[in-house]
Amino acid sequence: MLDRARLSSLTLLSLEDVPPYQEAPETGLTFEDNARIKARAAFAATGLASVADDSGLEVGALNGMPGVLSARWAGVHGDDAANTALLLAQLRDVPDERRGATFVSACALVSASGEVVVRGEWPGTIAHEPRGDGGFGYDPVFIPAGCARTAAQLSPEEKDAVSHRGRALAALLPALRALASPS
Template identity: 50%
Template sequence: MLASHNKAKLVELRRTFQAAGSDVQVLALADVAVYPPPAETGSSFVENALIKARTAAARTGLPALADDSGIQVDALNKMPGIRSARWSGPAATDAANLQLLLDQTFDLSEERSTARFVCAMAFVDSDGTEITETATMEGHIIHQARGDNGFGYDPMFVPGEQDGDLTSAEMSSAAKDAISHRGKAVRAIVPAILGHLEARDRAEAEEG
């Protein structure tokens, strides 16, 4: 299961499993009994992803996959970083976070506007297996929001791995999937998850 309520992430994950030729059924938090979200007390994206995946696996009894992601702006000492989702405070929203970061970086020169999105994926199974993958999407930030095909800081981030100057929120979903931090991390971890599940099923069959 995916330890997230984000429908876009769920669609992307299901699409990746299908592309790998797997018939694994991917559930979301909406498909299981409600439980309190864990405090994300880790000091890195990987630690926070593991906290969420471990909690989901323990609460549901299902193999769980979680991610933690955010934007790092070099001129801000790689912040917001792991605080990206809460950058504007306890009642943070995507819009408020975006506006605050725009306000904080309005005077950055192009040379100092380098940034990246980071995504850590963590898989946890009830047998104690833990798998993690981390990926990045390098680029730079701009001084105004552009586009509506995205969320979070997408409208102010221009990926470097493209032929053009579109923000993440101006790109098509397919084009963004191909180069995004999350897309890379998902594509890296899915084969490892499938390998683990197949090995686990073989071992259980042999024992049975």
């Protein structure tokens, strides 16, 4: 995305490129809170401008849950199969017209210049059973609005162009541009 935005003056580093540090626990009540917590911790530990994401799935029939608990909805962090199975069980008797859901991504940029937090959303519905083997998490049961395929059936390029994370990162581009060419 940095290359496409012509931000080649920024060097992208991952957590593997910096000395290990204690990551802050995700204790926020919102995706924005958690993204900010993670970006602040990275900036404090490295002194480098830091971007962090927090994302998950909000389901209308479940009053917005799993929300910030998406990765540990079934009790164990990162157990995609268990999380998806629990979600489908909770929606078993919910009719199609009430299976609306939204993938949400909040991205925070923390630097010496301050903080910027943006949000990207990807609306859709929840399928009755998993389809596709691409992606991760709830992708096999998330059908994007206007699409017949699940997110797990989209190519990485298709997904990046329309996903919640792609939308959040696009919203973050002005702040990254300002960081790349400070006045």
